[in-house]
Amino acid sequence: MAVDVRNRIAKRAAKEIHDGLIVNLGIGIPTLVAEHIPQNIHVLFHAENGVLGTGPSPDPGKEDPALCNAGGFPITTVLGASYFDSATAFGMIRKGYIDITILGALEVSEKGDLANWIVPGKRVPGMGGAMELAQKAKKVIVLMNHVNKQGESKILKTCTLPLTARKSVDLIITDMAVMEVTEEGLVLKEVMAPYTVDDVIRNTEATLKIHAVVNTIE
Amino acid sequence: MKQVITKKNKIVTMEEALEHISDGCTLMYGGFGGVGTPPTLVQGILDKGVKELTLIGNDTGFPDIGIGRLVTAERAKKVIASHIGSNPNAGKLMTEGKLQVEFSPQGTLSERIRAGGVGLGGIFVDVGIGTIAEEGKDKIVIEGKEYLVETALTAEVSIVHAKKADSLGNLVYDKTACNFNPLVAMAGAFTIAEVEEIVPAGELDPECIATPGIYVDMVIPTKGVNWKWAWQ
Numbered sequence: 001m002a003v004d005v006r007n008r009i010a011k012r013a014a015k016e017i018h019d020g021l022i023v024n025l026g027i028g029i030p031t032l033v034a035e036h037i038p039q040n041i042h043v044l045f046h047a048e049n050g051v052l053g054t055g056p057s058p059d060p061g062k063e064d065p066a067l068c069n070a071g072g073f074p075i076t077t078v079l080g081a082s083y084f085d086s087a088t089a090f091g092m093i094r095k096g097y098i099d100i101t102i103l104g105a106l107e108v109s110e111k112g113d114l115a116n117w118i119v120p121g122k123r124v125p126g127m128g129g130a131m132e133l134a135q136k137a138k139k140v141i142v143l144m145n146h147v148n149k150q151g152e153s154k155i156l157k158t159c160t161l162p163l164t165a166r167k168s169v170d171l172i173i174t175d176m177a178v179m180e181v182t183e184e185g186l187v188l189k190e191v192m193a194p195y196t197v198d199d200v201i202r203n204t205e206a207t208l209k210i211h212a213v214v215n216t217i218e
Numbered sequence: 219m220k221q222v223i224t225k226k227n228k229i230v231t232m233e234e235a236l237e238h239i240s241d242g243c244t245l246m247y248g249g250f251g252g253v254g255t256p257p258t259l260v261q262g263i264l265d266k267g268v269k270e271l272t273l274i275g276n277d278t279g280f281p282d283i284g285i286g287r288l289v290t291a292e293r294a295k296k297v298i299a300s301h302i303g304s305n306p307n308a309g310k311l312m313t314e315g316k317l318q319v320e321f322s323p324q325g326t327l328s329e330r331i332r333a334g335g336v337g338l339g340g341i342f343v344d345v346g347i348g349t350i351a352e353e354g355k356d357k358i359v360i361e362g363k364e365y366l367v368e369t370a371l372t373a374e375v376s377i378v379h380a381k382k383a384d385s386l387g388n389l390v391y392d393k394t395a396c397n398f399n400p401l402v403a404m405a406g407a408f409t410i411a412e413v414e415e416i417v418p419a420g421e422l423d424p425e426c427i428a429t430p431g432i433y434v435d436m437v438i439p440t441k442g443v444n445w446k447w448a449w450q
Contacts (some may be wrong), residue, residue, distance in 0.1 A: 048324060049250040049394050049397045050250075050394050050396055063449065064393070064420075065253065065443065065447060066253065066381075066393045066395040066396075067394055068251065068394050069251045072250075072251030072253060073450055074449055083393050083395060085396055085399070085428075086328040086394070086398050086401065087332045087401050088323075089327055089328075090324060090326075090329065092232070094323060094325060094345065124302070124308070124309055124312065124319075125302060125303025126277075126299065126301040126302050126303075127300060127324070127351070128300050128301035128303075128319060129300065129323070129324035129325060131324075131325075131326075131346050131351060132321075132323055132325040132326075132345050134344055135344075135346075136345070162350045163349045163351065163372045164349065165348070166348040172413040173224075217226070
């Protein structure tokens with residue numbers, strides 16, 4: 001995905017993050033979200049290897065190999081940060097202290113089922129911490145391409161891949177649209193210009209609920 | 219009154235430590251993406267030619283980083299981990315049938331290791347219910363809520379990386395290089411710590427000790443990381 005498209009998705013996701021929240025960012029586009037959060041908002045970023053309060057990447061030459069995020073890349077910390085072991089890091093997740101987790105996905109169903117850890121027989125990276133995060137975070141936001149490399153919808157009526165967690169996703173942000181999983185179904189909230197509502201419907205296998213007003217992100 | 223420390227000094231040489239790691243043993247290791255995995259012990263195990271290992275740890279590092287080096291050199295027959303995606307060699311060996319991989323969700327894995335280290339038989343967790351992670355596991359209902367029964371994990375030998383140790387094996391960790399290390403240190407029947415600095419007993423502030431020396435059998439000084447990090 002092009003850099004500007006990745007940043008556009010990340011920028012939209014950043015709007016979901018409010019002052020005072022505890023947020024866990026996954027690897028890939030989710031990592032970019034931190035760069036789009038306004039300076040006047042205080043957020044504590046949680047990393048599952050064992051830190052609460054991660055800051056921006058260090059300047060070149062200032063990296064500390066003993067201070068990395070869950071992806072293994074150097075970070076800094078903010079005022080009030082804390083370190084702990086990985087069991088404590090996951091204790092925080094299971095107990096429900098993570099307000100928002102932002103993850104990538106292979107497939108999402110209209111009911112909010114998430115598949116993001118295995119393509120049987122092809123790619124088997126393992127679930128890492130995704131099961132805990134998807135099942136236990138108060139709000140789960142998925143950032144991904146709307147369609148896969150074959151041009152097929154990644155947003156489905158029912159996932160075909162083994163699941164990470166059932167009924168866990170709250171919001172899906174793609175290069176084409178923003179969709180919310182609700183009681184009444186998957187609601188198309190916004191489209192990303194130049195795509196239209198029709199483009200999104202055509203590229204989505206899941207049933208989309210379309211309200212009278214669908215905002216366009218220019 | 220002057221206090222005298224009579225317990226045996228736990229500082230040993232690498233060769234003495236490696237005597238405890240042999241073919242076919244179950245080896246638990248600290249580290250997260252290689253950060254906090256003891257580099258000198260990994261190199262020692264490689265050089266000694268130890269094989270047929272059952273590895274238990276968070277992930278399989280990167281191809282040339284952390285425990286990934288043992289996986290790449292095909293020294294493991296089995297891995298219990300939450301993630302192998304950053305080491306394509308692990309996935310390749312698994313596909314070829316040369317490496318058995320058992321996945322456990324990361325938080326469940328860390329807690330299973332902790333359970334093993336604190337004398338529990340297992341834990342009850344609801345993470346993974348409704349997914350293939352629940353396959354083959356018993357379920358239990360507690361106060362109307364369903365949980366998976368996840369067994370505790372222990373190992374014949376645990377290897378950890380710490381910032382400082384004293385001669386009694388008390389350990390202090392360094393920022394996110396802590397990760398799985400304190401848990402792994404507790405879960406080994408025999409635990410070897412590789413550390414950056416060794417101080418006399420009594421010099422570490424007891425408030426700062428993350429792993430009490432009772433869990434640590436041997437301490438060796440590190441020769442430092444001998445790999446290039448992914449970001450370098």
